[in-house]
Amino acid sequence: MYHEEVANMLKLLGDKTRLMIISILNETDCCVCELVDILQMSQPAISQHLRKLKDNGLVKETKKAQWVFYSLNKQHEFYALVQSIFSHLPDQKEHIHRLEEKGIRIHCK
Amino acid sequence: MYHEEVANMLKLLGDKTRLMIISILNETDCCVCELVDILQMSQPAISQHLRKLKDNGLVKETKKAQWVFYSLNKQHEFYALVQSIFSHLPDQKEHIHRLEEKGIRIHCK
DNA sequence: TTTTTACATAAGTATATACTTATATAATGA
């Protein structure tokens, strides 16, 4: 049933840490250590949330050198739904700017 | 933090039974026994979901004779967010029509 | 080659959640 799939998607987004992760990835791709720095949570906690998001297909990962970069999967069935939720949330640019200013943003070709 | 409030709202909607209840109430006000009939679940289960929705302010209740009618609270802070989620879901008119046809729709002034 | 950094994962734990069954209440109807 369609409602069940949507309910599962909302449950996935219905956690403040995951909602923040997705909001940040909506600004720019990030590696795990950047998310750990922004969200001030343990690395395993962040990794476990990322795994849930990845298992659901909402995010993709790309290995680059020692880092794993996560990004939103724009091909996801519910990407439009997720974007309409974001339209009701403030953007998260400040977190990215703060990383840049602190000089700890990971840039990788 | 705003993200936390939105996450809590999404968690509330992130249950297929509650999402269905809200979708149905988006069509028309209903009393508990109609929701029990539509959703084919036990009355206490439905009542408990309704309580969660009411505690959060998403629905309102009105007593009429022996029935308690529930309706969406259009004044809710996140009503617009909820509506944008509905725009990604099929409508639930068929359930209401079925009740009418079966002659078990509760009409009350 | 050894250490460090970045990340994943396993195991354990505390809490939350969604039901069930049983029971209480209040309005209606016989």
Place this chain on the structure above:
DNA sequence: TCATTATATAAGTATATACTTATGTAAAAA
């Protein structure tokens, strides 16, 4: 008045969830 109907709620239970700590792995750096 007594039975029925509509609803709420309490208590119990099974499962899910979100962390923690500990540990493993792979790449980079020293």
